[in-house]
Amino acid sequence: MLSLFNTLHYRAWLTVALIVVLTGCNTTPANKNAILLAQQGQFEQAKTAIETSYPASGKNKLLRHLELGTLYHLEQRYQLSNENLDKAKAIIEEQYTISVSEQALALLSGPTYTTFSGKEFHRPLINVFKALNYNALANQYPAQRQYYLDAALVEMRQLDTYLSTLTDETGGYDGKPSGDGLTDRVMRILQPLLAPNDLLKNIDYKDDAFAHYISGILYESSNELDAARIQYQRAAEAFEQGFADQYDLGTHATKQAYTDLARVMQKAGGYRNELNELEEKWGDSINEARQAGPRLTVVQNAGIGPQRKEFNLLLRADHSAKALVVTPILWGTSAERKAQMWWFQMLYADTSLFDMMQNYATGDLGDVAMGALTKRLPLGDTLWQSAKTAGLIDALEHGSRIAVTYLEPFEQKIDKSELWIEGKKVAELDNYHSVSLLTLQSALKNANREMQIALTREVVKAMTAHKAIQSTGLQAFDGFAKLATSVVNAVTAGADLRQWQSLPAQIKLTQVPVTLGTVNITLKTKLRSGKVIEQSDTLEINKNMTLWHTRTFIESAQSAAPTTLLTME
């Protein structure tokens, strides 16, 4: 009776500790706050927030330079943006060599103790942002136009080297499937839920059609037609062979890339057969855009990418079923709890018939109905005994908190974006990239591995603490010591929420013929809520290709007047 009281008492304390920890988990990361400040135009405060939270020499130094790079970019201080992005690129290069000692420390403490090394899709985005900065400098300083365009092309050559290596490793969109077992497993888990949506058929980041396309535009700006042709061709093929489907872009980007390919082939001359093939494939529509003369490409970076948030699970041992059971601890606002449930069901829960049968076989009929809310790992007699001998079952007496990440759901808020020149609507922008989907797919791909590592880490921590209690002769305080260990582990468990937060949610683009000289353009972004955001600028059109980019924040418009005039290149 006393034992039962103690157990209940300890569990009450553990619950209190968990609540305290989980309440602390709900804080908004500094880089999310910074980009929210930036969208209100408060750049100095945003930069201060980044500089204060991410020191220049700490394990988060990459985040510091990525976020500052974006903030300076938004502020149109392109040289400073490039300096920061250059440092970020160097840090990513350094991280090629994995520190074994740091990984060992992370296994015992948590992923946040490692140096943040970014994601595989960050490097191409750094190159693209730097190139856009150099392009903007070329537009700002006509006397040094060639110098800055050359610098932009340096970035595109680096990008090409990186993407060539990436496609060698992954097979690209025209190669064989990468055969990544983890991806296949994630796909199988997702299949029952998302089978109608073919989006997750393949979620590897294997090439970047958008980056190739921007590269083609910049080469064409410098009249380097051969290089432009190669990049347009790579972009067109990647869009067509899977990139457009993977990031839900529709078919326009593919057609535009083939049209641009045809145009530079015609300009360069000597591609009669290839042009005929393109005409056969795309018909007369490809000819319309092949007319010679200056062209304007408008790139719209819209919104803010989704935030990574922490999701907590409780790992405990089920003595009667001889199984380890993982139960989600839904926490936060109603929307957050729903998102956590959705994420858990999508990835971890026993939703397949096979898993439900396993629940049934372990004798826990109650959990068959609750299958969607638990992940059960039946150990069987032999493994259960081994786990007991190793002290694992004892270490999990009060349960262990496992922290993993989930991505907040995102919704499409833009109805359409229109390009107006000299007061006339000339085109609608189409989707060319979805950084939101890219981030989501990256998170999904890593989710099972993350859970596995988190599970291992917490078990190792619990077992190490349990053995330490035994070796230091504190058995007299066994119950209290175990509780203390559980509480300490619960507090130190933490998911790695670090990410380049200031990236846009999606990238839209259009390309139109224009006349040489000065033009006044307006970009009208119509939101589903009915509000309209207007951004205007005056441009000097060059003889080949002029590239103009802007960032449109969606949230700031909601609190502003229905029509807002912003001029942010």
Next chain:
Amino acid sequence: MNCKTTLLKLTPLVVACSLAITGCSSTKVQRVDANQEVALSDKWNGKDSQLVAEAMINDMLSFPWVNDHLQKEGTRPAIIIQSVRNKSHQHIAVDTFLNDLKRSILRSGQADFVANKDVRQEIRDERKDQELNASLETQNEMGQEQGADYALSGTINSFVDEQGGDRVTFYQVDLRLIDMTTNREVWNGQKKIQKLQERSRFGF
């Protein structure tokens, strides 16, 4: 007793950690000769710029155009640098490379340099200012500039091949010298540099 044993067991770990932390936090700065190569990566560096400039100018001055010009005109040829475009995959300080080129030519004593467009304009502005503000004896006349006989231009290209942690970078600098009267290419030089960078996937 148990506590003491535990502490004894932990001592080497604590010492090792302390040493590791001390080692990590040290920063060392030393002065090194500007001519000494310090290659931290396979990027184009100051030594590459200097070596390529010297080699190319030696090659350029070994061609017959210098003597031909001396025999024909009786003066040293005057060269203007038009542009050297960076078409490589690295951001290269082209101005530094151009300065290395100029120094190599001037050091040879076989040719003169004419200032480029921007510098010429600055000097012209200065002469205009002299006309208004300097004494007659110290004023420099307008219209007495030396015109260039030859124009130097070129490109820096690079190719990269990467596999795992190994990367081979190949830089190629191409320069050409054009006779400004006849458009005849009197010299064409090429210098190649290849660098291998090896990185291990795991480290302590």
